[in-house]
Amino acid sequence: MTTLLDVRGLRKHYGPFTALNGVDLSIAPGEFHGLIGPNGSGKSTLLKCLAGAEIPSSGTVAFDGVDVSTLPPARRARRGISLKFQITSVLPQLSAYENVQLAAQAHAGFFQLLLSQVRHDTAVTVEQLLNQFRLADVADTPVAELSHGHQQWLEIAMALAIRPRLLILDEPTSGMSVEERRVTGELLSSLKRDGCSLLIVEHDLEFIRDLCHAITVLDQGEVVATGSVSEIQANQKVREAYLG
Incomplete structure (x- = not known):
């Protein structure tokens, strides 16, 4: 194997x-x-x-x-390799969407982020993860206002944003x-x-x-x-x- x-x-x-x-x-x-x-x-x-x-x-x-x-x-x-620790590491003042977006952009270079195709692909990834982890309805909600369960699902979505x-x-x-x-x-x-x-x-x-x-x-x-x-x-x- x-x-x-x-x-x-x-x-x-x-x-x-x-x-x-x-x-x-x-x-x-x-x-x-x-x-x-x-x-x-x-x-x-x-x-x-x-x-x-x-x-x-x-x-x-x-x-x-x-x-x-x-x-x-x-x-x-x-x-x-992507890891989510037990202690949350989200940015509470930002929305759920923005947290996943930042995670998805983590390994992109500055000039890559200027390309429209890269921005489009990132947006598609973010939308897919928000839907997959039942976060679409709270996408625009500040993370500080989310339930504990939603915050944990958000962190898993963020860990998956780089497609590990x-x-x-x-x-x-x-x-x-x-x-x-x-x-x-x-x-x-x-x-x-x-x-x-x-x-x-x-x-x-x-x-x-x-x-x-x-x-x-x-x-x-x-x-x-x-x-x-x-x-x-x-x-x-x-x-x-x-x-x-």
Whole structure:
């Protein structure tokens, strides 16, 4: 099977503390992969190493066959990796439309933005994402006035504005109502037809059960298990480390 993301022997040390200890992770094109584990297991550190916010102490992160382990976030984004952290990073005084528009223009040069075709393509992308994530009705609303659920959907739309090949989400349903979580699952499932791979950190195994093809479990910076949902649920090490 072709591999889009290939992580091998990833380690991250902060002084004497080891946050990641030899993590391996592979994601195929179009695969939806869940990442779970107890608090402090190293999930957020792993995501930062994948996105370039942190440089691993050792090991490699390869994307589409290219070693990106030491590349800065912007260069990884241009290669097709997009990440949404748990903490929102929208511009609250701007409208939903303007936020997605800025995200879509992030990697375009000044002279590119002067071209009418580029402006047209950007507008089409923004409209498509607003419709896809149920934001069309609030497109002109300042983000500060949007519900928490709408703000989370907006950030996912912004992360997709650069048309990434791999979308990484850090607890996108945090703070959502039951109905908002259900809708979020439907919205993310729609990405499968676009061929975009997904790596999602989520505490709720039930949420990712019907969404992901495979799940990796971290505990104390190490991979406890990787497999299907049924395999993870039946794994005794996982039950001891995470499921209780």
